[in-house]
Amino acid sequence: MELTQDQLIKLYTLMVRTRKCDELIVNALKSGKAIGFFHSGQGSEAVPIGACTFNLRDDDYLYPHHRGHGIGYMLARGLSPKPFVASHMGRVAQDVEGPTARERGIHGGSGTIGASFVLSAGMGITAKKNGKNQITACFFGDGSANRGTLHEAMNLASVWKLPIVWVCENNLYAQYMPLKDSMAREDIADLASGYNMPGVIVDGQDVLAVHEAVKAAVDRARAGEGPSLVECKTYRYRGHSEGGPDISHYEPRPAKELEEWKKRDPIKLFRENLLQQGVLTDADVERIDKEIEAEAETLEKYADECPIPKPEDPSVLDRLLYAE
Amino acid sequence: MKQTIYLMAIREALDEELQRDDKVFILGEDVQQGTFGTTTGLVDKFGPERIMDTPLAETAVAGAAIGAAQAGFRPVADMMFGDFMYIAGDEIMLKAAKWRFLHGGKVNVPVVIMAAVGGGMKLGAEHSMIPEAMIMHTPGLKLAVPSTPYDAKGLLKTAIRDDNPVVFFYHKGLLGLPGEIPEDEYLIPFGQADVKREGSDVTVVATSAMVQQSLAVAEQIKDKVSVEIVDPRTLEPFDLDTIIESVKKTGRVVIVDEDTKRCGITAEIGMQIMENGFDYLDAPIQRVAAANMPIAAGFMEEHVLPQPKNIAGAIEAVMA
Ligand SMILES: Cc1ncc(C[n+]2csc(CCOP(=O)(O)OP(=O)(O)O)c2C)c(N)n1
Numbered sequence: 001m002e003l004t005q006d007q008l009i010k011l012y013t014l015m016v017r018t019r020k021c022d023e024l025i026v027n028a029l030k031s032g033k034a035i036g037f038f039h040s041g042q043g044s045e046a047v048p049i050g051a052c053t054f055n056l057r058d059d060d061y062l063y064p065h066h067r068g069h070g071i072g073y074m075l076a077r078g079l080s081p082k083p084f085v086a087s088h089m090g091r092v093a094q095d096v097e098g099p100t101a102r103e104r105g106i107h108g109g110s111g112t113i114g115a116s117f118v119l120s121a122g123m124g125i126t127a128k129k130n131g132k133n134q135i136t137a138c139f140f141g142d143g144s145a146n147r148g149t150l151h152e153a154m155n156l157a158s159v160w161k162l163p164i165v166w167v168c169e170n171n172l173y174a175q176y177m178p179l180k181d182s183m184a185r186e187d188i189a190d191l192a193s194g195y196n197m198p199g200v201i202v203d204g205q206d207v208l209a210v211h212e213a214v215k216a217a218v219d220r221a222r223a224g225e226g227p228s229l230v231e232c233k234t235y236r237y238r239g240h241s242e243g244g245p246d247i248s249h250y251e252p253r254p255a256k257e258l259e260e261w262k263k264r265d266p267i268k269l270f271r272e273n274l275l276q277q278g279v280l281t282d283a284d285v286e287r288i289d290k291e292i293e294a295e296a297e298t299l300e301k302y303a304d305e306c307p308i309p310k311p312e313d314p315s316v317l318d319r320l321l322y323a324e
Numbered sequence: 325m326k327q328t329i330y331l332m333a334i335r336e337a338l339d340e341e342l343q344r345d346d347k348v349f350i351l352g353e354d355v356q357q358g359t360f361g362t363t364t365g366l367v368d369k370f371g372p373e374r375i376m377d378t379p380l381a382e383t384a385v386a387g388a389a390i391g392a393a394q395a396g397f398r399p400v401a402d403m404m405f406g407d408f409m410y411i412a413g414d415e416i417m418l419k420a421a422k423w424r425f426l427h428g429g430k431v432n433v434p435v436v437i438m439a440a441v442g443g444g445m446k447l448g449a450e451h452s453m454i455p456e457a458m459i460m461h462t463p464g465l466k467l468a469v470p471s472t473p474y475d476a477k478g479l480l481k482t483a484i485r486d487d488n489p490v491v492f493f494y495h496k497g498l499l500g501l502p503g504e505i506p507e508d509e510y511l512i513p514f515g516q517a518d519v520k521r522e523g524s525d526v527t528v529v530a531t532s533a534m535v536q537q538s539l540a541v542a543e544q545i546k547d548k549v550s551v552e553i554v555d556p557r558t559l560e561p562f563d564l565d566t567i568i569e570s571v572k573k574t575g576r577v578v579i580v581d582e583d584t585k586r587c588g589i590t591a592e593i594g595m596q597i598m599e600n601g602f603d604y605l606d607a608p609i610q611r612v613a614a615a616n617m618p619i620a621a622g623f624m625e626e627h628v629l630p631q632p633k634n635i636a637g638a639i640e641a642v643m644a
């Protein structure tokens with residue numbers, strides 16, 4: 001089924017919003033407003049948006065990849081960005097509208113990279129047992145693909161024909177480790193043949209290509225034909241984490257590499273495509289940018305007003321650890 | 325003596341041991357750059373064959389180090405965050421710890437498993453742990469928990485030369501801590517506690533960053549209470565004698581630790597004092613440790629991890 005004009009515009013808008021929310025946290029860390037780590041996902045917006053916006057049902061299960069701390073997935077699934085922004089400022093989100101992560105089947109991000117593979121297998125078992133053609137989508141990075149959990153989970157999923165779609169966001173680096181030195185092959189999609197499941201490579205800068213490839217994998221899983229692997233070739237624009245070095249092993253990443261990838265920026269590519277097709281006009285593009293700019297300003301003000309939890313009052317932690 | 329900081333002292337220990345023994349090598353994720361600075365620059369001197377950047381694969385990092393150790397090398401595996409040691413649970417807790425025993429004492433496992441541990445950076449439940457209890461609990465492993473640059477260097481050199489598996493925890497909150505170390509080479513034997521501050525009213529037993537926190541508290545309240553601070557430095561082997569000697573003098577004990585309170589090292593140390601020094605105690609032992617819950621992210625970290633006010637409170641309580 002072809003995407004409608006409204007759907008195309010939605011994909012575009014979601015990518016721009018994802019980028020903006022990411023920039024917001026990067027800047028808030030610089031100004032000392034945000035706390036902790038942030039791993040920017042700038043450059044790879046087409047992966048979560050292309051994969052998750054129109055291919056998943058509300059009752060599907062989703063394990064996001066850690067990059068961008070899940071913002072692309074949340075927006076694609078219709079969640080408010082308020083908790084994302086507030087929590088990075090160390091604050092407790094208030095008055096959050098729209099569905100919760102749980103209501104859209106979103107679980108994780110794991111602090112330990114690669115934990116989601118095996119958990120996804122459990123979600124896959126559940127989806128199968130429920131008998132409602134649900135599927136599980138598990139996202140991971142090129143680095144994560146080196147965890148042994150990948151093997152255990154993919155093998156199990158394939159033997160049991162679990163309805164799982166594995167999506168790799170291959171951005172060529174894992175922290176400071178370039179892919180060429182961490183794997184004896186170039187394509188992560190090759191792994192699929194070892195588990196006798198389809199593995200496809202897709203241009204991760206092309207949001208429609210991601211959408212299509214993941215759609216095919218989702219359809220296959222829903223039809224009870226088992227798991228598939230989709231590898232999205234992409235790149236991260238910024239260093240591994242904010243404040244840290246931007247390096248390959250211990251030397252700066254090649255400047256040329258970034259330059260080349262930026263020529264194929266996923267937002268830029270799609271904007272050009274939509275302008276060319278007449279789906280968007282320059283005026284539309286400007287309006288969307290302005291709206292999202294305004295949303296970001298509102299979000300930041302909103303976060304400033306959310307309360308900082310008080311360690312002497314543990315009520316926000318009470319009832320978290322054990323179920324009644 | 326010369327001035328240094330904690331992370332440089334660690335780097336120096338690695339540098340000297342790599343230089344001294346070509347059986348020593350380092351492997352781990354991003355060790356050529358070094359996530360915490362402890363291994364930074366070593367690749368320039370020793371090359372990528374001895375400072376090995378591994379794929380993201382903790383089971384293989386620990387496992388390969390242990391295998392190479394069985395075969396006669398002295399690898400140092402850097403697990404990045406201490407929390408990630410759970411990913412190599414079989415390798416560290418079963419293989420490294422037990423295989424000398426299972427091989428009839430004929431095969432040594434001279435590996436060092438090192439990791440950055442502890443809270444203070446608001447990084448949440450899976451990047452903030454100091455899993456001391458898990459290691460101290462496991463027969464077959466040794467555990468060093470340095471609190472100063474001096475201890476960090478001396479203990480790490482000993483760890484690398486030890487014929488047993490040693491877990492070496494460097495605390496994220498101490499990386500920039502200044503301190504003096506000798507110009508010349510030195511080693512610190514395992515199983516020798518260090519009295520970090522002398523006092524006569526109460527014995528505070530503390531490890532790692534909690535030593536520094538306790539020292540600050542002791543200084544603040546010095547007009548009211550004379551606090552003695554004993555740092556075991558290694559939890560296995562464990563120097564109970566120095567602690568008991570201190571208790572003979574003070575009659576009162578507070579144990580401070582950053583790991584979880586329940587079944588934590590405060591429980592073990594407290595019980596050992598009860599079993600071996602009950603007669604010297606004038607008051608029930610007090611302990612300060614992390615709340616029995618995951619380490620909350622952000623500002624709520626402070627609710628879970630021990631704070632100076634908790635240490636001061638426990639000292640007050642034991643003196644009452
Ligand atoms: C088990 C585990 N090992 C190491 C880390 C530290 N770490 C966080 S992200 C990361 C790199 C992940 O690489 P990749 O899977 O390619 O994802 P990317 O960050 O490139 O998107 C590393 C090493 C971690 N959080 N968990």
Ligand SMILES: [Mg+2]
Pocket residue numbers: 141142143169170171172173174175
């Ligand atoms: Mg990557």
